[in-house]
Amino acid sequence: MSEITAEQVAHLANLARIALTEEEIAHLTTELGQIMQAVEKVSEVATPDVPPTSHPIPLQNVFRADVVGADVLTAEQAVAGAPEADGSRFVVSAILGEEQ
Amino acid sequence: MARAALMDFDKALELFEPVIGLEVHVELNTTTKMFSSAPNPANSAFHDAAPNTLITPVCLGLPGSLPVVNEQAIRSSISLGLALGCSIAESSRFARKNYFYPDLAKNYQISQYDEPIAFDGEVEVELENGRIFQVPIERAHMEEDAGKLTHIGGATGRIQGAEYSLVDYNRAGVPLVEIVTRPIFGAEADAPALASAYVSIIRDIALSLGISEARMERGNLRCDANVSLRPRGAEKLGTRTETKNVNSFRSIERAVRYEIQRQAAILADGGSITQETRHWHEDTGTTSAGRPKSDADDYRYFPEPDLLPVVPSPELIEQLRAELPEPPAARRRRLKAEWGFTDIDFQGVVNSNLLVEVTETVAAGATPAAARKWWTGELARIANAQNVDAASLASPAHVAELAGLVEAGTLTDRLARQVLEGVIAGEGSPQQIVDARGLAVVSDDSALIAAIDQALASQPDVLEKIRDGKVQAAGAVIGAVMKAMQGKADAARVRELVLERATAQ
Numbered sequence: 067m068s069e070i071t072a073e074q075v076a077h078l079a080n081l082a083r084i085a086l087t088e089e090e091i092a093h094l095t096t097e098l099g100q101i102m103q104a105v106e107k108v109s110e111v112a113t114p115d116v117p118p119t120s121h122p123i124p125l126q127n128v129f130r131a132d133v134v135g136a137d138v139l140t141a142e143q144a145v146a147g148a149p150e151a152d153g154s155r156f157v158v159s160a161i162l163g164e165e166q
Numbered sequence: 167m168a169r170a171a172l173m174d175f176d177k178a179l180e181l182f183e184p185v186i187g188l189e190v191h192v193e194l195n196t197t198t199k200m201f202s203s204a205p206n207p208a209n210s211a212f213h214d215a216a217p218n219t220l221i222t223p224v225c226l227g228l229p230g231s232l233p234v235v236n237e238q239a240i241r242s243s244i245s246l247g248l249a250l251g252c253s254i255a256e257s258s259r260f261a262r263k264n265y266f267y268p269d270l271a272k273n274y275q276i277s278q279y280d281e282p283i284a285f286d287g288e289v290e291v292e293l294e295n296g297r298i299f300q301v302p303i304e305r306a307h308m309e310e311d312a313g314k315l316t317h318i319g320g321a322t323g324r325i326q327g328a329e330y331s332l333v334d335y336n337r338a339g340v341p342l343v344e345i346v347t348r349p350i351f352g353a354e355a356d357a358p359a360l361a362s363a364y365v366s367i368i369r370d371i372a373l374s375l376g377i378s379e380a381r382m383e384r385g386n387l388r389c390d391a392n393v394s395l396r397p398r399g400a401e402k403l404g405t406r407t408e409t410k411n412v413n414s415f416r417s418i419e420r421a422v423r424y425e426i427q428r429q430a431a432i433l434a435d436g437g438s439i440t441q442e443t444r445h446w447h448e449d450t451g452t453t454s455a456g457r458p459k460s461d462a463d464d465y466r467y468f469p470e471p472d473l474l475p476v477v478p479s480p481e482l483i484e485q486l487r488a489e490l491p492e493p494p495a496a497r498r499r500r501l502k503a504e505w506g507f508t509d510i511d512f513q514g515v516v517n518s519n520l521l522v523e524v525t526e527t528v529a530a531g532a533t534p535a536a537a538r539k540w541w542t543g544e545l546a547r548i549a550n551a552q553n554v555d556a557a558s559l560a561s562p563a564h565v566a567e568l569a570g571l572v573e574a575g576t577l578t579d580r581l582a583r584q585v586l587e588g589v590i591a592g593e594g595s596p597q598q599i600v601d602a603r604g605l606a607v608v609s610d611d612s613a614l615i616a617a618i619d620q621a622l623a624s625q626p627d628v629l630e631k632i633r634d635g636k637v638q639a640a641g642a643v644i645g646a647v648m649k650a651m652q653g654k655a656d657a658a659r660v661r662e663l664v665l666e667r668a669t670a671q
Contacts, residue, residue, distance in 0.1 A: 081464055083266045120259060120469030126477045132196050132238035135203025141218040144226065144335070152332055154217045158268045160317060160329040 070099045170452065171431040175355075175423060178395070178430030184357045185403060186422060187392035188301075190345045190368050192378050193311060193385070194242045199225065200310045200341035201233030201276060201473075208311075208340045208386055210379055217334035225339045227272030232472050235260075239308065239341040240283075242377040244478055245486045246343050247284025247306045249371045249493070257477045258283040260308070260470040268333050269312035279467040282307035283476065289371075290495040291363050293356055294513055298495075301364050302348040311340035349403065357393075357426065362419040365389050366519060370494040373522050382413050383555055389418055390443075393425040395433060404429070405439040409453050412446045415519060421446045424453060501525065505534035514542050523557050523565075530566030536573070540565050544583055548590065559590045568596040580653060581605050608655050611663065614647065618660070618667050621646040632668040640664045 072095045079086045086094070112118075145151035150158075178184075193208035194200075202224035205212040212220055223231035247254055261279035287303035314337055319329040345368060353360045369387055372378040379386045394406035407429070409421045429439050443456035492500070498521070502512040505528070515524050520541045527537035541556060545565070549556035568585060571577045577585060577600065588599035600606050608614060621643045622629045631639035643664050648655055 081264075081266075081466070121471070121474060126257070126475045128234065128474045129237035129240065130203065130234040132198050132236050133203065134198055134205050135222060137222045138204055139218075139221055139223070139226075141216060144218040144221055147228075154219075155316075155332040155334050156218075156268070158315075158331050158333055160319070160331055 070095055070102055170428045171435075172424070172427040173430040173434060175427055178426050179355055180398075181434060182395035182397055182404075182426075182430055183351070183400075184353065184422075184426050185349050185351055185394050185396065185406075186353065186357050186361055187349050187406070188345075188347045188361060188364055189390040189392070189408075190365055191311075191388040191390075192246065192343045192345065192368065192372050192380065193387070194239055194341040194343065195376075195378050195386075196236055196238045196242065196341055198236055199339035200236055200239050200308070202339050204339065206340055207336050208379065213379075213384065215336055217332075217336060220336040221338070225271070225335050227270075233276065233470075235473060235476065236341060240476060240478070241482075241486060242341070242375070243283050243306070243308050243343050244483060245375050245490065246345075246372065246377060247287070248483070248487050249375060249490055250284065250287035250289055250303050250306060250345065252284035252287035252303060252306060254478060254483050255281060255283055255285065257281065257475050259475045260473045261467045262470050263309075264466045267312075268331065269315055270310075270338055271313075271335060275310060275312065276470055276473070277309035277467075278307035281475075289364065289367055290493065291360060291367050292495055292498070293359050293363050294517060295356070295359075297356060299350070299353065299360055299364075301350060301360075304346045304348045306343050306345045309342050309344060311337050311342050313338035358419040358422040361389075361391055361422045362415045365418055366415055366516075367494050369519070370497075370521065374491040374494065374497070381555065381557070382415070383558070385413070388413070391418060391422050391425070393422055393429065394439070395426065395429045397433075404433070405441050407439060407442055407444050407453075409444045409446050410456065413448070417446060417448055420451055421453060424451065428453070505538075507534065507538070511538060514538075518542055518546055518556065520546070520556060523562055526562035527565045527569070530563045532566040532569040533573070536569035537562075537565065540569060540586075544586060560586070564589050564596055571596055571600065575609065575656065576600065576606050578607055578653075578656060581607065605654065608651050609659075611659075614651070614655060614660060614663055615667060617647045617650045618643065618664050621650070622664070622668060629668055632665065637665065640668070643668075 072091050075091050075095045075098060076086070079091070141154035145154065145156055148156050150156070194206075195209045196206050197209055198204060199206050202222045204222045204225055205215070205220045207213050207215055207220055224233055244254055258278065258281045260276050262274040263277045263279070264274045266273055282305040284306040285304065287306070289301045289303060291299045291301055293299070313333055313335040316332045316334070317329070318332060347364075350360065365387070369380045372380040372387070381387065389412050391409045391412060392406045393409065394404040396402065396404040407425060409425060412418050412421045425444070432439060440455070444453040445456050446453050491497070498516065501521070505512070507515070515521055515538055518541070523541050524534070524537045527541065528534050545556040545559055549559055568577070568582055568589070571585070572579065572582050584603070585596050585599045585605055588594070588603065589596060593599050593602065625643060625646070628639050628642050640661060644657060644660050647660050647664070648657060
């Protein structure tokens with residue numbers, strides 16, 4: 067479980083669309099392995115009767131009313147920070163593959 | 167692209183058992199989005215908005231922006247879960263589904279993974295041939311929809327770098343409920359029809375709850391159909407494909423049928439099925455390979471740290487349960503009895519997906535027979551010719567008003583069809599169109615009598631014949647009068663008056 071292989075790191079890098087060199091993969095394989103070992107310590111104290119914690123603060127049901135807010139942007143504002151836009155839509159380079 | 171080899175459908179069923187599974191996405195029609203206070207384009211008030219005008223910093227995943235759950239979306243999701251016969255989770259939470267594609271600006275979709283809001287349900291579906299299925303529901307979970315990409319430039323001789331896509335994030339963050347069935351066994355030759363009938367029932371449920379516009383052509387309701395085959399007698403399930411982009415009830419049926427025939431041909435030939443998504447092509451009636459299906463692991467799901475668990479109170483769940491409308495299958499049986507329709511007439515309404523429209527037209531005051539006649543007759547014919555849904559042409563209130571004008575004798579069927587054209591063209595309500603176009607039947611006898619006397623005077627031979635008892639000769643005069651009145655007269659009344667005047671003179 068704690069062992070991380072170079073193949074796994076390469077696969078993760080591909081999923082995250084990060085180009086890594088062989089050296090970086092080797093370096094990260096060691097580093098991620100150490101992180102995994104540290105995390106493993108936690109599972110030593112985790113027992114089946116303790117549910118996994120996703121939030122440290124005991125809060126739930128934080129909702130908002132179904133009302134249009136004041137922070138709706140105009141198309142010009144929306145694309146203002148985009149590297150490239152056609153005036154109202156974002157321009158992105160064509161990506162092979164499809165929508166999820 | 168070469169057309170795939172297909173096995174004859176009956177032959178495929180002899181050799182293999184089809185197993186189907188359906189994933190239906192329902193866009194909720196809340197006023198705002200799932201996690202942001204931006205207007206929701208799946209609400210009909212906003213659906214025509216210009217690109218990127220229905221967004222807030224949350225929809226763009228801008229630094230510092232945080233999602234907050236829409237309370238109404240939670241209520242709608244619970245209602246939908248209950249209507250599907252599901253249990254509602256005591257506690258449910260959101261998860262991040264990580265993938266890199268520009269249809270979402272955050273590089274992840276907020277969805278639910280191991281703790282969906284609703285699970286373990288069952289939906290009754292009755293087919294045209296009378297077979298009844300209990301479709302098992304595995305889960306219904308909440309998530310956000312993704313934005314729309316428009317791809318510019320093709321592979322036709324253009325340099326790769328010149329191609330790009332335009333992104334509109336209006337749809338990003340629209341509240342979705344994804345309903346996932348368990349594998350459905352035993353449908354056999356009815357598998358394609360069951361897939362389509364099931365989605366139709368989901369549409370009925372969503373509409374009767376009022377939680378979605380549920381229009382397939384607008385993408386409010388989307389279906390992915392999983393199909394696998396296993397050899398007769400085998401225990402193990404075959405490899406499945408998931409067909410996407412199926413945007414009409416007719417296509418669902420055709421796509422499932424096509425996949426059964428395609429997979430059977432491959433398997434019978436000793437080949438194997440690749441687990442992949444496939445795209446349905448409406449124009450050719452075929453599917454083509456999409457991307458290989460990712461493992462859930464590749465999405466690196468983890469609990470969404472920006473959102474807190476949803477723990478609906480038992481009181482809220484019971485309140486929503488009490489407000490549930492009648493289940494669709496029971497409702498269909500009741501309506502059929504109330505309306506006094508024959509099996510064929512009722513199935514005609516159901517199969518054209520006009521049950522909701524006919525019901526609302528009857529509620530607006532039309533007789534069931536008139537409501538059925540207009541929706542499955544003239545409106546369905548025009549819809550078919552224009553390749554749109556009949557529901558998009560006219561409102562039930564207008565159809566009821568039109569039927570009322572015919573009933574009251576203000577319009578003949580012929581005039582009513584002209585008025586309907588006006589309604590479809592957006593000229594206003596039937597009464598407004600009658601007034602504006604001057605289409606009402608001339609019910610003033612004196613105007614009719616004047617036209618009749620004139621017609622009789624110009625055709626003395628006909629007058630002779632009628633007086634000799636040859637009543638059928640009146641047809642020529644009636645025709646002339648109808649022409650003079652430009653069709654705006656009740657032919658039966660004209661006939662009466664013609665005979666009266668002919669014998670009186």
